[in-house]
Amino acid sequence: MDFNLTQEQQIIQKAAREFAKGEFTGVARELDINEAYPTEIVKKARELDLMGLFIPEEYGGPGLGYLEQAMVLEEFWKIDPGIGQQLSSVTFGAEELILFGTEEQKKKWLPPLFEGDAVMGFAITEPDAGSDTAAATTTAVREGDEYVINGSKVMIGNGTVGTFMLVYCLTSPEEERKTARHSILIVETDRNGYKAEPMHGKMGLRASDTSAVYFNNVRVPRENLLGAEGNGFIQLMKFFDHSRSYVAGHGVGLAQGALDMAIKHVKGRKQFGRPIGSFQVTQFKIAEMATKVETARAMVYKSAWLLDQGKPDTKLTAMAKLYACHVAVEVVDESLQLHGGYGYFNDYDIERFYRAAKVLEIYEGTKEVEKIVISREILGKL
């Protein structure tokens, strides 16, 4: 067992850390206030190969792994969760293309994410189908050599800025098995009938795009079907086994950033004539926060490492997502507490981090859904 990062991993981690410090620090607060998309930062991250690190070189990507993806996103989220979210989501869904796409599809859709300015997204959630993905009703009906898509999706990353989407559609409504009714289609966002509207007023992650997406007789060729018809649900579950590993990395980054802010603050802030960090109650809080972050990081790295060994572990990945995201919420809360009233104002970054944290327990599987996955893996179907 070797817990050391390779030299290459250390270099990538340092590059991501310096990039985030240099590029995010001065602009993060304004981007958040204005709900502004970080166009220039996305461009630079693309040039530096700091996105979609798990995408193989033969498809234009950096050719690294899920561990590197989680590590880089941790560095980004440590400095700003909103920009980190956007840099995570430019390639969101690429893992599904790698897992289930034909050679032709991978060669067509993946390289433009790096060589051009393509941005993708994965549209799963619907107004009446959130955690219950098998209830999705956006239909894709075969007409000759095409599929015709109708329906709507909500809370979709990159709905307005994306150039193409993976869309989770109902293709066999008559099928008895709920898990064999859906398929995933690749849809260019400039197709007739595609419409996206930004969903304003997000509590946090306001530098990232989240949209409602509407499909009104959107026609795509049959060759845009990902894998076999009816396999969408199974493909989606396999996707989560991958994506959750680095979304858990978001949690580690946010928690570490909040911890770093707390450490700085308790050393500088004096009350009763002493730094508040000299009170043992504060020291114990810092010790507990740091222990939780370290434990979360170990879980995230292990689950990502297993993916890179070709051994995805559904249970461990769900545990890493559950735990790291819970730790983020706990640590950011304690950090704000240590900032006192100052933490309640947006002059301090902790305010933005606090608002950002909650979504980690909601998207990519709510904390309850993660527990369903974990307990099912342990107990089996009873």
Ligand SMILES: Cc1cc2nc3c(=O)[nH]c(=O)nc-3n(C[C@H](O)[C@H](O)[C@H](O)COP(=O)(O)OP(=O)(O)OC[C@H]3O[C@@H](n4cnc5c(N)ncnc54)[C@H](O)[C@@H]3O)c2cc1C
């Ligand atoms: C900022 C943001 C970005 C997002 N990006 C995307 C995206 O890019 N693509 C996409 O498709 N979606 C995206 N989503 C949507 C996200 O995946 C959903 O919000 C999430 O899956 C939960 O679905 P829901 O909101 O409909 O909640 P619901 O499913 O209605 O859940 C509400 C509550 O009920 C609980 N619950 C539901 N079922 C059960 C059960 N069986 N047992 C116990 N408790 C249960 C949940 O855990 C939750 O606490 C995003 C959401 C946000 C906020």
